[in-house]
Amino acid sequence: MLTALAGLGLGLSLIVAIGAQNVFVLRQGxxxxxxxxVVIICALSDAALIAAGVAGLGFVLSAAxxxxxxxxxxxxxxxLTYGVLAARRAWRGGEELDVDATDAASAGSRATGGATATLTRSRLAPVILTTLALTWLNPHVYLDTVLMLxxxxxxxxxxxxxxxxxAMAASLLWFTALGFGARYLGRWLRTPRSWRILDxxxxxxxxxxxxxxxxxxxGG
Structure with missing residues (x-):
């Protein structure tokens, strides 16, 4: 139990920081x-990287x-590309979050057996690709999660x-809390100006x- 708690503590210390992946999870939430x-992809990716590190992939990265x-x-x-796109959204504006409408849409989706969800299903693929890229193209994840951990x-x-x-449990707890807890920030993001600031x-x-x-x- 003490060993597992040590892994939990170290895992949280490595994950709970302002980074590209966390910012994206927060925005989606x-x-x-x-x-x-998004939460499942992040948690499973971390689990795979942690397992690889424990299994010895860290030695491979050290050798190459x-x-x-x-x-x-x-x-x-x-x-850089994602940052430029976010800057473009911030410059142009026009985005806002209607919390009441979002809740109504969710309720309508449940009532109609998922008909409302079909409207946004086409947007799932780019979200998945972005989540995978932010996770697996981050060199820090190999240095921290694979090598260090x-x-x-x-x-x-x-x-x-x-x-x-x-450590895997820490990743799951953090991304679940960040993704699903972010919705409570919606009350402060009802206006286009708020979203321009966020972007x-x-x-x-x-x-x-x-x-x-x-x-x-x-520099090197």
Whole structure:
């Protein structure tokens, strides 16, 4: 139990931070758009990366550091693109969240057996692709989740998988709380101006992270 709690604590310390993935999950939660799919993808991806780290993938990445460099450049390009799109939304404006209408749509979907959900189903694919890209093109996830967490888990010997289970639980708890808890912020995001501010913050975070990813490479 102590080993699992140690994994839970370390997992939370690595996940609970302002990052591209968390910002995206937060935005989807506020919009109440495909939140379950986003949470599941994030949690399962983290679980797979944690398992890979504990199983020894960290040694492979240590032996072939160019793999992390490739992920670094690909992730920076994707984050820069996403940040520019967010900045464009912030500049143009026009987006708002009608909480009452969203609740009514959800109720209508349940009453009609999912007919309302069909209207947004076509938007699920890009959300899934974006979630996967923000997760798997992030070099920090390989350095922190695979290398660091995998190395620390190895110090627990035969109990390393209990440590991994605790870290996986931390990921699931965090993304569930972030995704489904974000909807309570909707009352402050009823106006286009509020969304322009949110998208401006998202743009700054995404572009800043993109720059921070390539600076070590350029400086080295």
């Amino acid at each position: 506020i919009r109440r758009e495909h939140v379950l799919a 550091p160019w793999l992390v460099v490739v992920a670094r450049w690909a992730g920076a390009l994707f984050l 995998g190395s620390i888990a190895a110090t627990h010997g035969d109990e390393r998988w209990l440590f991994a289970a605790g 401006a913050v998202i743009a700054v975070v995404m572009i800043t992270i993109a720059i921070s990813l390539v600076l070590p490479v350029l």
